Amino acid sequence: MDHLALIHEHLAAAERRVADGERHVALQREIVAKLERNGSDTARVRQLLSTFEEALMWHIAERDRLIREKLDASR
Numbered sequence: 790m791d792h793l794a795l796i797h798e799h800l801a802a803a804e805r806r807v808a809d810g811e812r813h814v815a816l817q818r819e820i821v822a823k824l825e826r827n828g829s830d831t832a833r834v835r836q837l838l839s840t841f842e843e844a845l846m847w848h849i850a851e852r853d854r855l856i857r858e859k860l861d862a863s864r
Contacts, residue, residue: 796859803852810845817841 790798817838824831 793859793862796855796862800852800855800859803848803855806848807845807852810841810848813841814838814845 817834821831821834821838824834
């Protein structure tokens with residue numbers, strides 16, 4: 790497999806991780822909102838949301854790095 794094909798493969802995987810992460814963050818935000826409406830303690834679910842948001846940030850950074858690498862390799 791050539792370098793550009795490998796980048797494409799890694800980029801596709803990174804895009805899936807970003808999409809999954811966005812879904813996890815959105816769902817966790819819904820859970821936080823529902824618990825807040827019910828007057829429940831949200832400390833733990835907010836911590837989990839923070840963890841999901843941080844992971845998403847890292848996935849986006851990796852995806853963006855791969856996009857730059859793809860552009861460089863295409864030149």
